[in-house]
Amino acid sequence: MALDDIDVPVAYDAVETHDELIRWSRAYCARAVEQYEFAVDLEPVEWEVSTRAKRRAAAVKTPQFDDAAVGERLDWASHSPSGQTPPCTMSLSWRAFESFERSEWAATLRHELVHVEQFQAYGATDHGQAFKRRADAVDAPFRVRRFTDPKYVLTCTDCGDDVAYRYRECKLVRQPTAYRSSCCEATLSCIQPADET
Ligand SMILES: [Zn+2]
Numbered sequence: 001m002a003l004d005d006i007d008v009p010v011a012y013d014a015v016e017t018h019d020e021l022i023r024w025s026r027a028y029c030a031r032a033v034e035q036y037e038f039a040v041d042l043e044p045v046e047w048e049v050s051t052r053a054k055r056r057a058a059a060v061k062t063p064q065f066d067d068a069a070v071g072e073r074l075d076w077a078s079h080s081p082s083g084q085t086p087p088c089t090m091s092l093s094w095r096a097f098e099s100f101e102r103s104e105w106a107a108t109l110r111h112e113l114v115h116v117e118q119f120q121a122y123g124a125t126d127h128g129q130a131f132k133r134r135a136d137a138v139d140a141p142f143r144v145r146r147f148t149d150p151k152y153v154l155t156c157t158d159c160g161d162d163v164a165y166r167y168r169e170c171k172l173v174r175q176p177t178a179y180r181s182s183c184c185e186a187t188l189s190c191i192q193p194a195d196e197t
């Protein structure tokens with residue numbers, strides 16, 4: 001998707017598709033680059049939405065350069081085939097987006113923009129002291145909150161919809177048949193997604 005393809009982004013709470021999530025996130029990043037004065041070129045940044053059960057809310061995937069190090073400016077003219085800043089990919093977790101409020105999602109994107117900024121300058125990125133200082137300066141978390149998939153999923157035995165998620169064992173998990181779903185007034189069943197491979 002080229003930058004020009006971006007029309008007016010939808011409101012965060014109205015995002016329903018992967019394309020809309022990318023459009024919203026990309027538009028937010030364009031504003032953040034201005035506002036927080038990131039030395040980032042968004043043009044070579046590629047975007048993807050991951051639906052795989054990942055624990056990270058977002059990640060920047062970059063090519064690896066053996067001689068690159070954070071703090072040492074990399075000369076792209078001799079390091080990338082095009083002589084230009086090579087692409088890196090912003091990978092967004094759909095499930096994290098679903099569980100994050102707008103402000104936390106925006107802060108997550110700023111964290112990832114620090115990685116992009118480091119990568120575009122040095123060809124490498126990490127979570128070292130320079131990263132920490134930069135993250136503080138742009139009001140981004142040093143570590144993005146780990147997004148944990150629920151250990152237990154309670155489903156309605158009638159319609160099959162997900163009714164509740166639990167991250168640890170509890171009464172609901174131990175005795176799902178003692179509860180009724182609000183959708184169908186049916187009993188619940190409990191599955192452990194981790195067991196399904
Ligand atoms: Zn990070």
Ligand SMILES: [Zn+2]
Pocket residue numbers: 156157158159160161181183184185186
């Ligand atoms: Zn139901």
